[in-house]
Amino acid sequence: MSRYDFTAIENKWQEIWEEKKPYAAVTGSPKPKYYGLIEFPYPSAQGLHVGHPRPFTAIDIVTRKRRMEGYNVLFPIGFDAFGLPTENYAIKTHTHPVVTTRQNIANFTKQLKMLGYGFDWDRCVETTDPKYFKWTQWIFLQMYKHGLAYKSSMPVNWCTSCKVVLANEEVVNGVCERCGGEVIRKEKSQWLLGITKYAQRLIDGLDTVDFIERAKIQEKNWIGRSTGAEVVFKTSAGDDLKVFTTRPDTLFGVTYMVLSPEHPFVEKWKDLTGNYDEISAYVKEAQKKSDFERSELNKEKTGVRIEGVTAINPVNGKEVPIFISDYVLITYGTGAIMAVPGHDTRDWEFAKKFGLDIVEVVEGGNIEEEAFTLKDDTGIMVNSGFLNGMTVKDAISAITKWLQDNGLGEEKVNYKLRDWIFSRQRYWGEPIPMINCPKCGWVPVPEDQLPVLLPDVEHYEPTDDGESPLSRMTDWVNTSCPKCGGPAQRETDTMPNWAGSSWYYLRYMDPHNDEEFVSKEAEEYWGPVDWYNGGMEHTTLHLLYSRFWHMFLYDIGVVHTPEPYAKRTSHGMILGEGGEKMSKSRGNVVNPNEIVEQYGADTMRLYIMFIGDFEKSVPWSNEAVKGCKRFLDRVWNLADMCSEEKGISKANEGAVNRTIKKVGEDIEQLKMNTAIAAMMTLVNDFYAKGLSKGDLKALLLLLSPFVPHIVEEMWEKLGFAEETGMMAMQNPWPSYDGSKLIDSEKEIAVQVNGKLRSTIVIPLDSEDSFVVSKALEDEKVQRAVAGMEIVKKIVVKNRIVNLIVKPSK
RNA sequence: GCCGGUGUGGUGGAAUGGUAGACACAGGGGACUUAAAAUCCCCCGGCAGCAAUGCUGUACCGGUUCGAGUCCGGUCACCGGCACCA
Numbered sequence: 001m002s003r004y005d006f007t008a009i010e011n012k013w014q015e016i017w018e019e020k021k022p023y024a025a026v027t028g029s030p031k032p033k034y035y036g037l038i039e040f041p042y043p044s045a046q047g048l049h050v051g052h053p054r055p056f057t058a059i060d061i062v063t064r065k066r067r068m069e070g071y072n073v074l075f076p077i078g079f080d081a082f083g084l085p086t087e088n089y090a091i092k093t094h095t096h097p098v099v100t101t102r103q104n105i106a107n108f109t110k111q112l113k114m115l116g117y118g119f120d121w122d123r124c125v126e127t128t129d130p131k132y133f134k135w136t137q138w139i140f141l142q143m144y145k146h147g148l149a150y151k152s153s154m155p156v157n158w159c160t161s162c163k164v165v166l167a168n169e170e171v172v173n174g175v176c177e178r179c180g181g182e183v184i185r186k187e188k189s190q191w192l193l194g195i196t197k198y199a200q201r202l203i204d205g206l207d208t209v210d211f212i213e214r215a216k217i218q219e220k221n222w223i224g225r226s227t228g229a230e231v232v233f234k235t236s237a238g239d240d241l242k243v244f245t246t247r248p249d250t251l252f253g254v255t256y257m258v259l260s261p262e263h264p265f266v267e268k269w270k271d272l273t274g275n276y277d278e279i280s281a282y283v284k285e286a287q288k289k290s291d292f293e294r295s296e297l298n299k300e301k302t303g304v305r306i307e308g309v310t311a312i313n314p315v316n317g318k319e320v321p322i323f324i325s326d327y328v329l330i331t332y333g334t335g336a337i338m339a340v341p342g343h344d345t346r347d348w349e350f351a352k353k354f355g356l357d358i359v360e361v362v363e364g365g366n367i368e369e370e371a372f373t374l375k376d377d378t379g380i381m382v383n384s385g386f387l388n389g390m391t392v393k394d395a396i397s398a399i400t401k402w403l404q405d406n407g408l409g410e411e412k413v414n415y416k417l418r419d420w421i422f423s424r425q426r427y428w429g430e431p432i433p434m435i436n437c438p439k440c441g442w443v444p445v446p447e448d449q450l451p452v453l454l455p456d457v458e459h460y461e462p463t464d465d466g467e468s469p470l471s472r473m474t475d476w477v478n479t480s481c482p483k484c485g486g487p488a489q490r491e492t493d494t495m496p497n498w499a500g501s502s503w504y505y506l507r508y509m510d511p512h513n514d515e516e517f518v519s520k521e522a523e524e525y526w527g528p529v530d531w532y533n534g535g536m537e538h539t540t541l542h543l544l545y546s547r548f549w550h551m552f553l554y555d556i557g558v559v560h561t562p563e564p565y566a567k568r569t570s571h572g573m574i575l576g577e578g579g580e581k582m583s584k585s586r587g588n589v590v591n592p593n594e595i596v597e598q599y600g601a602d603t604m605r606l607y608i609m610f611i612g613d614f615e616k617s618v619p620w621s622n623e624a625v626k627g628c629k630r631f632l633d634r635v636w637n638l639a640d641m642c643s644e645e646k647g648i649s650k651a652n653e654g655a656v657n658r659t660i661k662k663v664g665e666d667i668e669q670l671k672m673n674t675a676i677a678a679m680m681t682l683v684n685d686f687y688a689k690g691l692s693k694g695d696l697k698a699l700l701l702l703l704s705p706f707v708p709h710i711v712e713e714m715w716e717k718l719g720f721a722e723e724t725g726m727m728a729m730q731n732p733w734p735s736y737d738g739s740k741l742i743d744s745e746k747e748i749a750v751q752v753n754g755k756l757r758s759t760i761v762i763p764l765d766s767e768d769s770f771v772v773s774k775a776l777e778d779e780k781v782q783r784a785v786a787g788m789e790i791v792k793k794i795v796v797k798n799r800i801v802n803l804i805v806k807p808s809k
Numbered sequence: 810g811c812c813g814g815u816g817u818g819g820u821g822g823a824a825u826g827g828u829a830g831a832c833a834c835a836g837g838g839g840a841c842u843u844a845a846a847a848u849c850c851c852c853c854g855g856c857a858g859c860a861a862u863g864c865u866g867u868a869c870c871g872g873u874u875c876g877a878g879u880c881c882g883g884u885c886a887c888c889g890g891c892a893c894c895a
Contacts, residue, residue: 117821127868213813214813214814214889214890217812217813217890218812218813218889218890218891220812221811221812221813221890221891222891224891224894226894226895228895243895244894244895245895246894247895265823275876294893300894325893326893327893327895328893328895329893329894329895331894332894332895333894333895336895337895338895339895340895344895346893346895347895349893372845396864414894414895415894416891416894445870462853481838535891536890537889537890539890540890540891610821610822610832610833611821611822612821612822613822615814615815616815617888617889618821618822619820619821621820621821621834621835623820623834623835624820624821624833624834624835625834626834627833627834628833630833630848631833633847633848633879634848637848673821673822673823673832673833674822674823674824674831674832674833676833677822677823677831678831678832679832680831680832680833681831681832687849714838735880747828748827748828749828750828751827751828751875751876753875753876754874754875754876755876756828759828760826780862792875793875794827794875796827796876799827799828800827800828800876802827802875802876803875804875808880
């Protein structure tokens, strides 16, 4: 056969696939369905990064194997095209984001096709397409109707120099990521989504899905469930002060209370407060600080006592002082705490600084030195009235019951998860389809008027006071109220980047439907996603958000499964050659185009899978790519080496069957590196022992998901296409013969006292006694046991012999 | 601080408690060639030895076991996430 001309071969087959559409998914096919998904890319101006092919190739391989196993596969692709880089580019160059987006998508499409992925391109979706975001807006309206979308005034991050609202991710070390300017907190009215209503279900749902464990744990930690009790303290002001605690057992140890500076009682008690000026100054100071400053590590505790008001400990009637301090957060629990300095590190620090009493209520530590915080059963209750002598655990149940019986509190669960701030003062996002009417308040845009399109603007910058650039478009902003017909104004905020990606996997099922976001029929056929691979960095953002949207859609009866993704895996990053993150500034960025040009798409695909453990970060190596190219050359040359025998040859029977088993199993665990190693070993065997046409055919089928172009070319050239009437990829995945996996002879290790001394070859499944006698015939073993007495013989079938010896008398 | 993960040759990495280093890259040697490239074959953890071979070796200390890279306890280092969440 001629030279392996990868460029010609790859072009040829990509054209054939473009025309024949072997990757088209058929809704309603009687075959079992399989839905494989990768996170759709943001079409950046830099084009495809070598990081992209890692997950894409892995799931491409899985879904190609599924097709060969007889599944009707959906493996779609799309573009998550709203985003800041495009918007910033528009600000700088006045190029309309639509134009930039179109160019970038065209470039990405070309690059993805160049790599030969089995995407069903007819189902490609773009989040910026009005036909798509019409439904993003529609889902938002459903959430609004069900009380899950609401507008509320809240503090946001504000860059004083860019004069713009920043997302939390854009605040790095307390300063603006872009300009390094000071970031402060500013009150602003924002749309929020009530994800906290789903906190418990987002935790519980994790038990029903097959996600990698670290993703589950990370989501659970992020949601941050804690159980405890809410306790009511009477105050001298007459108001009941409610606090949340996970340690109700320590109630007898309360020596003071702390309110968050934003707590409503601070204002309410104004006239009762002897030192209101001092309090007020502290509150103002706290407001000015960013979240970052307020939570800075090792910061000295600060605070002010509210003079004139005290609280009564419900359990012992003791009167305790009340402070305000910024170590108490208004966003968690009730915004107020009971302080137990003996058993909470933060309270301990505060008490030390302000000279407050520290009372021990759990034995086991030294509270003079530090707070004793252990919650296990190492401590016994003391100084705690009826709780004395109990373990912490028992005391928690006892006191909780007591509080409940006396109407002074109840068992309570709290979550760290906050509602999702859904407004962005940006241009390049989905307009929030709401209208503000002076008479009727917020009124949703009627569904038949969707989508609300983005108007053309002249300037893409936010305004000086941090409003969206859309707010300058008075023609667009001024509209009539859908309810009363009077003059009203459109919402000018847009949705965050995470909106479009929260439901895109549903649109793939039915991408051209103008009547519904997805048809019932398509959703019931394809849902849920069978295997979803994506980055760990999306675990507490995209993955959580889309699970939340899906649960909501399930609740309103428009999807049929409670969870969107049955299985989730994650890949590690591809680093630069030196082991650092790839970046333009480091100049270590690898362009996939160059690799494909130099070695071909199949080599690129193979190398990115062979590079290392899929879950771990790994540096790219230009040198190592060559090894994969060399392997494909060797595969190519096998065509000229094989005998005409159509079946698996006797000589390679064991090796071929073992490789079929190994490759099949490894693909299921994304252990592509060892699958490829096994195929390399098989090829090395072929070079050593020769091979039949049947041997090569089996190898080609195994290679097909990994390197589809070269396989189809060889399949055709060797006459298999004619023989089977099909492309290699359309053939059944090979099965192995279990009886042929092990050769009839086996080399096993011989140990003496656990140390390897020799190896012997024995017939498979030999009797133990035979194996021992055979081992003792071995010269090296004889030397090792000379002058020794054998006290024990351990034989593990077909594996190892271990002779335990001691010096003979 | 809390939660999770990782530590194996010059490099990327393999090893259901059972022959550590598969498979590759780099390196060394040989064949072919006028030569180079490509290709094919061989060697390749460390120490000692011409060799056969022996000793040693999976971050460190200890334990369980006939046998530990793998299991258990402790220590150190690095990576990721969260971080005054009461």
